[in-house]
Amino acid sequence: MKDDCFIRGNVPMTKEEVRTVSLAKLQLDKADKFLDVGTGTGSIAIEAAFLYPHLEVTTIDSNQTALDVLNQNLTKFQLKNIQSILGKAPIELEDKFDAIFVGGTGGNMSEILDWSFQRLKLGGRLVLNFILLENALSAMVWLENHHHLFQTIQMNVSQFTKLGQGHYFKPQNPVIIIETRKEE
16 A cells, blocks of 8 residues: 555554555464554554455554544544554553564563463454664564564655656665564
8 A cells, every 4th residue: 555545643554665664574364363562553553454354453542542543543444453552562462463563662571571462362463563672672582582483574665756857766764574483
């Protein structure tokens, strides 16, 4: 989905190219339940729910404004398979998930990683996005210390843009994507 399809408001959004790679790493075609932590505009959750109508999607965000924008996007895309929760992860949840996406940690990295692995089904996938190197390093150290295999990439996306008589590639923030799973 193109970024301009989404109602944005003044909350963070995972951009199209990063969203595409993150969703591919989540392998949601094989999933029944998906959790989006720090959902922002809900672009990850919305695209997942749209692409996989059978998928039960749960979103969590601590910002009511973000959930208001998410609800506007739910109405726009007429999706019924997303449940939104106002709260700051980790929160009490009964469900186990096939896949979890973490787009924001609010400073609770260790707690969110502990909680995510408790909430994942065996073989479940966890994908995390970071713009701050320190947060990504913190996640990688936690994963190493807990003996989880993971892959980390950094995406640098730039868009062709006109500037005066010429053109250039206008860069977006680089994004670090970490992919791991709960070993069986």
